[in-house]
Amino acid sequence: MSSSYTKDVIIVGGGLGGCAAALAACEKGLTVRMIEETNWLGGQVTAQGVPPDEHPWIEQFGSTKRYREYRWKVRQFYLNRMPIMEGNNNSFNPGNALVSSICHDPRVTVHVLRDWLIPYIITNQLTIHYCTSVRSVRRKGDAIESITIIPSGQTYTAPYFIDASETGELLPLADIDYVTGAESQAQTSEPHALEIPDPLDIQAFTYVLAMEYREEENHVIDKPAMYDFWRSFQPDIWPDKLLSFHAPHPVTKEKRTYALFKQDNSFPLWEYRRMFNNRLYNTPMKALDITLMNWPQNDYFLGNIFDVSEREKKKHLYQAKQLSLSLLYWLQTEAPTPKGSKGYPGLKLRPDVFETDDGLAKSPYIRESRRIKAQYTITEMDVSPDVQEGRIGKQYRDTVGIGSYSIDLHPSMTGRTYLDVEALPYHLPLGALLPKEVNNLLAGCKNIGTTHITNGCYRLHPTEWNIGEVCGELVAFCIQHGKMPKEVRNDSTLLHSFQRVLREAGVELEWPVDKMESQGG
CATH class of the missing domain: 3.50.50.60 (FAD/NAD(P)-binding domain)
Incomplete structure (x- = not known):
């Protein structure tokens, strides 16, 4: 009762x-x-x-x-x-x-x-x-x-x-x-509004994950179930595959080059949302940098998760998680490195940061x-x-x-x-x-x-x-x-x-x- x-x-x-x-x-x-x-x-x-x-x-x-x-x-x-x-x-x-x-x-x-x-x-x-x-x-x-x-x-x-x-x-x-x-412009008079209103034109959401880098080790995760899909996926609005080091510049829309770590003329993703920088601390056990993956490449925009059926919501939550895990797997196994090799197998997923079994954030970033x-x-x-x-x-x-x-x-x-x-x-x-x-x-x-x-x-x-x-x-x-x-x-x-x-x-x-x-x- x-x-x-x-x-x-x-x-x-x-x-x-x-x-x-x-x-x-x-x-x-x-x-x-x-x-x-x-x-x-x-x-x-x-x-x-x-x-x-x-x-x-x-x-x-x-x-x-x-x-x-x-x-x-x-x-x-x-x-x-x-x-x-x-x-x-x-x-x-x-x-x-x-x-x-x-x-x-x-x-x-x-x-x-x-x-x-x-x-x-x-x-x-x-x-x-x-x-x-x-x-x-x-x-x-x-x-x-x-x-x-x-x-x-x-x-x-x-x-x-x-x-x-x-x-x-x-x-x-x-x-x-x-x-x-x-x-629509008729509704709001805004210069950047659409000509016709669209209730489905909702911004992407993102499943964030945390990771560190152990250069001499191998921490490659199991291949995500949807990896082949995400590996080949190239949106019409993207200058390259979604799983790549290229994305549209948010302002100019021109092709922008990213890198995992700092390189000339590339935006360093690692430093972008780094939450722990080991150079700042003198811990008894030497901890490593930890960064958060909230990047253009793991924005999910294939479907919304509110005002839809429970089945539709679960589908998009699953696919968004698969995107973030697939991006990690691509970084570990296929991402081009400055040395000409492929992959950073030392990237280690940190499930403890969010206290979750799959290592992803408890909720998607809305x-x-x-x-x-x-x-x-x-x-x-x-x-x-x-x-x-x-x-x-x-x-x-x-x-x-x-x-x-x-x-x-x-x-x-x-x-x-x-x-x-x-x-x-x-x-x-x-x-x-x-x-x-x-x-x-x-x-x-x-x-x-x-x-x-x-x-x-x-x-x-x-x-x-x-x-x-x-x-x-x-x-x-x-x-x-x-x-x-x-x-x-x-x-x-x-x-x-x-x-x-x-x-x-x-x-x-x-x-x-x-x-x-x-x-x-």
């Missing part, structure tokens, strides 16, 4: 947005229930294996105070608990990687987030259900009343719900209007979610340097945060190639977090009111954290004042009061243009 237990807010999804929402809500004294599909907190930075992608000012400004504290906690873990070589300082980059100034082992973030939340767990203010998903949602009118979870079958009620899941899982279950794929039909939808014109004057994007009266990243769209399920165009440092409007038709649900991840195009810059780690944190703060504000989220947005006095609360919590609402110019970013 199922039971109903009431909390102030139920958060579906334990990724960065979900954890930020939980921290904000708990610090304001709310009781929180979190539903997480895996046994790890952290989402894209942990279970999906993608180190933080961030803007060039992230060490000084351009995020919330809590996000900076998260980064500080990750860095301090290494500085305080790992034997760091002399000469490293507070800008320590654990993996000395190209993608981020804090590229690190996903297990460290799992530890940091758990350690941060444990005081609230001990006092039962926060309850986390791991390896759990939502089976059904009960909605009445413009409010969600309860959710039922599996495998326990229990039903939980709350006055507020935050959908911080990776793919907007609550939206179809609650029969809330949402968008998938690409809008770039594009279902997106709410929001009170306000962010369009390309809001962030375009061709439309907005000055150095920053559109400034909203209901701004609740800031972020920065280019419009970075990976190949899509319909065969479209990259779209990578400049975007100005942007602001986050509260209206993008609020669905049009439901009053007590907030979007807390990549499911906010962006378009297919602006999702390309609003989907990164600091912005997801900002989104989730605002959701947690907003629920606390609404409960305290007896108001609904839409009332807060629409009433200028309430909105200014809420924005003051955000500033006090360390949420940056405006870009410091003078500082940006002085740093040359």
Whole structure:
């Protein structure tokens, strides 16, 4: 028999947005229930294996105070608990990687987030259900009343719900209007939108794996079942076989050459998302570099995994895993080397990094979610340097945060190639977090009111954290004042009061243009 237990807010999804929402809500004294599909907190930075992608000012400004504290906690873990070589300082980059100034082992973030939340767990203010998903949602009118979870079958009620899941899982279950794929120019007026909308034009997802290199050893995996397929596969949008050291340049679309390790005129994949650089540490046992495989060659774009049948979903998850394992096998056995030989048999899969049997991340890296039909939808014109004057994007009266990243769209399920165009440092409007038709649900991840195009810059780690944190703060504000989220947005006095609360919590609402110019970013 199922039971109903009431909390102030139920958060579906334990990724960065979900954890930020939980921290904000708990610090304001709310009781929180979190539903997480895996046994790890952290989402894209942990279970999906993608180190933080961030803007060039992230060490000084351009995020919330809590996000900076998260980064500080990750860095301090290494500085305080790992034997760091002399000469490293507070800008320590654990993996000395190209993608981020804090590229690190996903297990460290799992530890940091758990350690941060444990005081609230001990006092039962926060309850986390791991390896759990939502089976059904009960909605009445413009409010969600309860959710039922599996495998326990229990039903939980709350006055507020935050959908911080990776793919907007609550939206179809609650029969809330949402968008998938690409809008048309007629719908959004965006210069880079399609002529005809295509709900299947969804960005590729990726199964990340971790590996090290033992040059004199042989660690070749068993030949993947789909290796022959992937070895011969050449997409129409690709300049060579997918399993090769060539791919389209994201901006120019010209043939770009990659290399596993650093070579002249080639992009070094090994350094790209390296999470452990052995030269930085003086460990008792000499550990080797570890890198994460999240590259153009293992982006999977043959089919989507949400809003499809369970059979279709399993097929594409399997094939995406086979792609990543096939890329590893190709690197081990057939990849050309600078010495003229074939293969790097010393590449060793590291299943311990993700604590999985197959060595792959616990979940696929999801770039594009279902997106709410929001009170306000962010369009390309809001962030375009061709439309907005000055150095920053559109400034909203209901701004609740800031972020920065280019419009970075990976190949899509319909065969479209990259779209990578400049975007100005942007602001986050509260209206993008609020669905049009439901009053007590907030979007807390990549499911906010962006378009297919602006999702390309609003989907990164600091912005997801900002989104989730605002959701947690907003629920606390609404409960305290007896108001609904839409009332807060629409009433200028309430909105200014809420924005003051955000500033006090360390949420940056405006870009410091003078500082940006002085740093040359």
